[in-house]
Amino acid sequence: MNIESAQFGSIDIDERQLITFDNGIPGFESYRIFALLTPNAQMPFSFLQSLDDKIVAFILTNPFLFYPEYEFELHEEAAELLRIRSQEEVTVWSIVSVGSHMSDSTLNLLAPVIINPISRKGKQVILHGSGYLTKHPLRPNNMDSANSTEVKENANAGLDA
Amino acid sequence: MLVLTRKKGETIMIGDHIELVVLGMEGDSVKLGISAPKHVQVFRKEIYDAIQQSNKEASQTGWNIDQLNRLFGKE
Numbered sequence: 001m002n003i004e005s006a007q008f009g010s011i012d013i014d015e016r017q018l019i020t021f022d023n024g025i026p027g028f029e030s031y032r033i034f035a036l037l038t039p040n041a042q043m044p045f046s047f048l049q050s051l052d053d054k055i056v057a058f059i060l061t062n063p064f065l066f067y068p069e070y071e072f073e074l075h076e077e078a079a080e081l082l083r084i085r086s087q088e089e090v091t092v093w094s095i096v097s098v099g100s101h102m103s104d105s106t107l108n109l110l111a112p113v114i115i116n117p118i119s120r121k122g123k124q125v126i127l128h129g130s131g132y133l134t135k136h137p138l139r140p141n142n143m144d145s146a147n148s149t150e151v152k153e154n155a156n157a158g159l160d161a
Numbered sequence: 162m163l164v165l166t167r168k169k170g171e172t173i174m175i176g177d178h179i180e181l182v183v184l185g186m187e188g189d190s191v192k193l194g195i196s197a198p199k200h201v202q203v204f205r206k207e208i209y210d211a212i213q214q215s216n217k218e219a220s221q222t223g224w225n226i227d228q229l230n231r232l233f234g235k236e
Contacts, residue, residue, distance in 0.1 A: 027213035
């Protein structure tokens with residue numbers, strides 16, 4: 001099927017790439033259907049493109065690549081909603097906010113996006129009380145190319161839970 | 162908006178399953194206790210607002226994925 005994306009134009013996707021967010025996501029509560037796009041499997045970033053509005057799309061990444069120590073407990077209610085029954089049915093994503101410079105980009109670890117690739121249902125869960133923030137530097141400590149000193153300056157940005 | 166006045170230790174019910182009790186007052190702050198079923202998420206509104214705000218910022222399509230991948234990509 002074809003979908004419209006402000007970033008990529010008209011793109012042909014497989015229906016199995018469609019993810020349903022029954023409650024939308026905060027800020028976009030009425031948008032239920034998104035396409036999960038991974039243009040280059042070698043790269044750490046994917047996209048979540050809304051089918052309701054072509055200008056709404058998010059960059060997602062695997063938070064464990066940047067924060068290997070990241071951990072949380074998935075609320076039972078969310079696991080039920082997403083029909084998660086085994087570990088294979090959980091994928092964890094974080095939304096990336098891109099700053100004015102690419103290297104100022106941040107990760108939202110307070111509200112990860114959980115997707116069950118089998119049921120193709122998704123939910124952005126809120127880890128209240130976890131101490132995680134909406135903006136953690138996209139620090140490149142496991143990555144090869146970027147420089148780490150400028151990332152440290154942004155370490156205190158964001159809102160505490 | 163429904164406005165109720167309650168004293169310390171008094172409770173209001175929201176539906177059949179949610180209880181909100183006023184535990185105490187200190188200066189400008191009111192301490193509330195909340196009992197709700199597990200499926201009802203309870204959190205400070207600022208947190209939801211911050212996530213809404215963060216999502217709105219992140220959904221801006223001005224980003225350039227190729228640049229990001231170049232900066233952070235492992236090839």
